[in-house]
Amino acid sequence: MEIRDNLQIKTFAEYKKTYQKSIEEPEAFWKTVAEKFTWTKKWDKVLSADFKKPEVNWFQGATLNITQNCLDRHVKNHPNKNAIIWEPNDPNEESRHITYKQLQVKVCNFANVLKQNGIEKGDRVCIYMPMIPELAIAMLACARIGAIHSIVFAGFSSKAVASRINDSGCKMLITANDYYRGRKSIKLKEICDEALENTPSIETVIVYRRTVNPTSMKEGRDKFWFDELQKAYAECDPVEVEAEHPLFILYTSGSTGKPKGMVHTTGGYMVGTTYTFQNTFQLNEKDIYWCTADIGWITGHSYIIYGPLCAGATTVMFEGVPSYPDFDRFWEIIEKFKITHFYTAPTAIRSLAKQNVKHVEKHNLESLKVLGSVGEPINEEAWHWFNDNVGKTKCPIVDTWWQTETGSIMISPLAGVTATRPTFATLPLPGVQPAIMDDERNEIEFDGKVAEGKLTIKAPWPAIARTIWNNHQRYKETYFSAYPGYYFSGDGAYRDAVGNYRITGRVDDVVIVSGHNLGTAPIENAINEHEKVSESAIVGFPHDVKGNALYAYVILYDHNDATNSLKQEIRDMVSKNIGAIAKPQKIQFVTELPKTRSGKIMRRILRKIAANQTENMGDTSTLLNPDVVEEIQKKKV
Numbered sequence: 230m231e232i233r234d235n236l237q238i239k240t241f242a243e244y245k246k247t248y249q250k251s252i253e254e255p256e257a258f259w260k261t262v263a264e265k266f267t268w269t270k271k272w273d274k275v276l277s278a279d280f281k282k283p284e285v286n287w288f289q290g291a292t293l294n295i296t297q298n299c300l301d302r303h304v305k306n307h308p309n310k311n312a313i314i315w316e317p318n319d320p321n322e323e324s325r326h327i328t329y330k331q332l333q334v335k336v337c338n339f340a341n342v343l344k345q346n347g348i349e350k351g352d353r354v355c356i357y358m359p360m361i362p363e364l365a366i367a368m369l370a371c372a373r374i375g376a377i378h379s380i381v382f383a384g385f386s387s388k389a390v391a392s393r394i395n396d397s398g399c400k401m402l403i404t405a406n407d408y409y410r411g412r413k414s415i416k417l418k419e420i421c422d423e424a425l426e427n428t429p430s431i432e433t434v435i436v437y438r439r440t441v442n443p444t445s446m447k448e449g450r451d452k453f454w455f456d457e458l459q460k461a462y463a464e465c466d467p468v469e470v471e472a473e474h475p476l477f478i479l480y481t482s483g484s485t486g487k488p489k490g491m492v493h494t495t496g497g498y499m500v501g502t503t504y505t506f507q508n509t510f511q512l513n514e515k516d517i518y519w520c521t522a523d524i525g526w527i528t529g530h531s532y533i534i535y536g537p538l539c540a541g542a543t544t545v546m547f548e549g550v551p552s553y554p555d556f557d558r559f560w561e562i563i564e565k566f567k568i569t570h571f572y573t574a575p576t577a578i579r580s581l582a583k584q585n586v587k588h589v590e591k592h593n594l595e596s597l598k599v600l601g602s603v604g605e606p607i608n609e610e611a612w613h614w615f616n617d618n619v620g621k622t623k624c625p626i627v628d629t630w631w632q633t634e635t636g637s638i639m640i641s642p643l644a645g646v647t648a649t650r651p652t653f654a655t656l657p658l659p660g661v662q663p664a665i666m667d668d669e670r671n672e673i674e675f676d677g678k679v680a681e682g683k684l685t686i687k688a689p690w691p692a693i694a695r696t697i698w699n700n701h702q703r704y705k706e707t708y709f710s711a712y713p714g715y716y717f718s719g720d721g722a723y724r725d726a727v728g729n730y731r732i733t734g735r736v737d738d739v740v741i742v743s744g745h746n747l748g749t750a751p752i753e754n755a756i757n758e759h760e761k762v763s764e765s766a767i768v769g770f771p772h773d774v775k776g777n778a779l780y781a782y783v784i785l786y787d788h789n790d791a792t793n794s795l796k797q798e799i800r801d802m803v804s805k806n807i808g809a810i811a812k813p814q815k816i817q818f819v820t821e822l823p824k825t826r827s828g829k830i831m832r833r834i835l836r837k838i839a840a841n842q843t844e845n846m847g848d849t850s851t852l853l854n855p856d857v858v859e860e861i862q863k864k865k866v
């Protein structure tokens with residue numbers, strides 16, 4: 230598989246034809262795609278699946294090693310091409326350029342460290358590291374020997390790490406001593422030490438020295454990365470695994486209960502992420518691709534590491550934050566490496582749009598060809614700001630809808646090939662069959678009319694998570710019970726008359742006001758269109774007459790504008806854009822919203838504050854900014 234092979238769709242007509250074929254003959258379609266990859270043994274059957282059970286198998290009977298596809302194959306064809314370009318947090322520290330050949334050697338070398346510490350095929354390894362190349366090396370080294378990595382975002386607390394380690398019984402923890410994110414120093418090993426008090430399954434801890442600071446090490450358990458490397462060979466043959474062998478576990482929060490360890494398997498995930506990477510972003514050989522996500526999230530797994538590397542691309546990793554040392558850091562990096570493809574999150578776009586536009590204007594962004602957005606609905610204002618100021622109206626924006634569970638992009642424009650439409654993820658990728666369900670749980674078939682309802686997927690695609698670690702029953706209940714025979718995404722969607730999809734937000738965020746179903750995302754969109762508003766979040770709260778009413782938390786560009794007359798303007802804006810029914814009953818101006826570290830607003834907390842149910846806030850450990858909860862509560866209206 231190479232970047233530009235004949236699997237890249239080049240015209241809208243070709244998209245239509247390919248999509249049709251992928252739906253009518255899914256096995257023949259995915260077989261053609263899969264044949265571009267390196268397998269040790271080909272499959273007996275492309276697909277056997279039943280969403281009713283649920284059970285999904287892709288490429289059964291096949292064996293492979295994914296690192297042969299993302300390393301060895303490219304080492305043969307272009308050993309000196311950069312695989313990873315790494316930009317440190319501190320702009321005065323040198324960036325690192327790692328070629329495919331160098332990456333292969335590093336991965337093999339570290340794979341031997343895993344082996345010499347007793348890690349074997351099927352063992353779970355927890356990786357808790359900052360955004361440094363060694364994180365990529367550690368994950369690929371696991372894949373090299375068939376060990377299952379479980380990456381925990383380095384912003385999580387010790388409790389969160391411990392519970393994830395225990396849930397999947399990890400034998401090893403790989404971490405770093407400490408590091409800087411912006412101006413903040415994070416003592417990762419100390420957090421690990423706290424976690425390790427309650428993780429009996431961990432036998433070995435490998436510690437990468439990111440700084441020269443002293444590090445406490447426990448005799449017999451903790452070992453330094455470099456010391457271990459010295460003892461290890463540089464060559465390591467890839468271990469052959471079955472197509473359905475788990476590649477990794479990645480935890481995602483549920484609307485209730487503890488995090489779910491989504492299990493992704495090897496063959497289908499490889500085919501799905503690579504194919505969607507190639508077609509969504511439309512890279513050329515010499516392009517430089519940058520996804521700003523953290524590898525601790527699915528976006529980083531699929532579209533910093535596995536997709537881009539399997540396709541032989543150059544992928545950029547950034548250790549820092551967009552605001553350090555100043556708010557132009559993203560734009561500076563784009564200029565520095567001549568980034569062609571820039572994939573980021575609406576929350577980042579909105580926070581940068583709040584800054585003086587001079588930050589953007591002072592950098593030469595001419596290298597950019599394609600922009601991308603992921604993780605939440607992108608509001609119209611942010612879309613236009615991104616399009617005008619970053620893309621200079623020349624770069625298509627791929628608004629990619631997908632999930633930890635889907636593994637790969639599901640609905641998105643193909644850059645420059647299919648049309649974009651602000652706030653719409655637009656059309657499904659080949660092989661993806663979305664369906665909209667009505668309140669009676671029936672599918673609303675596409676008939677050239679607009680439709681709105683719950684978003685499901687009605688046929689298996691290669692990168693779907695196969696189960697929840699140790700809890701197949703929860704997998705079944707969460708995703709396959711609401712609509713038997715369909716995968717339920719938990720999202721709502723609107724489909725326009727030509728079949729473009731717009732994600733309207735989580736359906737658990739839908740509020741019913743006076744019997745009307747109101748998605749919170751469109752109301753927020755309307756509020757955000759006010760020129761003084763930077764961001765907003767809407768939740769429902771109980772109301773005597775209407776059943777529910779709406780509570781709006783609104784962040785302004787300038788907090789001095791927080792007046793009652795502005796509240797009225799905001800209500801009028803909603804009235805104008807959606808209807809009087811959607812007008813928020815209460816509006817509270819806030820300076821920040823409670824967000825998870827991946828940038829998602831934790832609405833559960835906002836709902837509790839709005840409903841005056843603040844005795845038990847539940848788990849707030851995954852919040853980026855826990856203090857904000859009290860601040861909002863104090864000023865409740």
Ligand code: PRX
Binds near residue numbers: 718
């Ligand atoms: O609600 C959708 C939203 O993010 C959810 C998935 O979150 P997570 O598993 O953390 O994965 C995020 C990265 C893929 C979805 O159920 N979401 C994701 N992408 C979009 C989106 N909402 C609207 N538009 C998107 N492009």
